[in-house]
Amino acid sequence: MTAYRFRVKFDPDPTSLWRDIVVGENRTVEEFQTAINRAVGLDHGHLWFVGTDEDYWNSEVKYECTEAFGETPNLGGFGFDEETYDASETTIGEMVRQLELEERDRLCYLYDYGDEWRFYAICTEIVGDESSDREPEVRKRKGDPIDQYGASNPRET
Template sequence: MTAYRFRIKFDPDPTSLWRDIVVGADRTITELQSSINPAVGLDQGHLWFVGEDEGYWDSAVKYQCPQEYEESLSGDPLLRTERIENAGDVTIGEMTRQLGLEQYDRICYLYDYGDEWRFYAILKEVLSDEPSDKEPAIVKEKGDPINDQHDPPETGESDPPLPEPLYSVLPETAVPVADLRGLEERDRVVHVIPLLSLETGFGAVCERFAIQFEDTGYVIENFQPGWQIVEEVDGVDKTEEELLAALADAAREWHAEIAEISGAVTGQHFDDETVEAMHVELEAELERKGYDHL
């Protein structure tokens, strides 16, 4: 009994559109792909392949859709620069073994060789208590599906506008913690929680924080220069405490994602203890506000 949990992320804007899919080890790559496209708003009318890491066209191994694989067999094998496999025959378990995938390793998925819709998938978890024949299922998601797949994807991230009063008061660089705390005096702001503060000669400054309004919460990161929303939490039908709890969970999840990204860049593995250490300011702020149970 083995299944895998992959986080499928839209390469041009990975923090705004992603889907978590759990799939059994005995299911094929084609079955996984068939669950991805409708989940992100794409059809099934074009060629595609899955590759290793984020190599895309440069992948040394390509798991091609069955249609392309059959056509590839008629070509000259001496001209190939990569190994090709039939995604309709290779199971998820076989792929993980062939690529040596471990937790937080990545694969890439390219759909439509004209418009080139690019996604990458992070192996979030190996589930030993799930059946190996489990059909692909969406278990968590963020972001709306693609509206028009015939409108080519943007090559760079489009930064969502910051909510007021942040848009007009935040500098492009790190903001003093005292100024952040002062935002709580504004009518619409319920909570401000510094998440990453640094001591400078001019006092403590913050490069990551969470802010809660009456009906929405945000986790915001300074990408030097410029602030971006990395997590948004809908507070509709939530009490103030329920929204704060959801916002705290979003901050913890962002910390885990930072560890994944850093691990992929540096080649290091950051364990749960490392991620927990990133929560220190969050937990301290919750305790200071009387919400240490969240």
């Protein structure tokens, strides 16, 4: 029985918009991503990936949405070999083991390859008394959701 608590922060303004999300290790990376989008006000109509640390496009390991998995161009021109996984088939537990993720380690999340909504998630706690099958759940929050297509879009200012 293990779950993980992540503090997901909006990269351009991490103190104004964040969510604490707990997710069981048997849930997929895609389920975690869906919970992030719902929690911060983004839709689900664009390509995305979860990567390592704060590397975003330069991540050596990416967990991609099914639509992008195997379809995106090899970005080897950045000087590294990229390893990709299908986020719908990779559990949180598998990702944690593959990345050797520990408390205080960081993931990056990029949503919409055009607008590049950037978030990062810090593993704030490994929760041993939560179900491994726990659906992603927002436990704490700060800030209003993003108005992705509206006038309050912080990326447009």
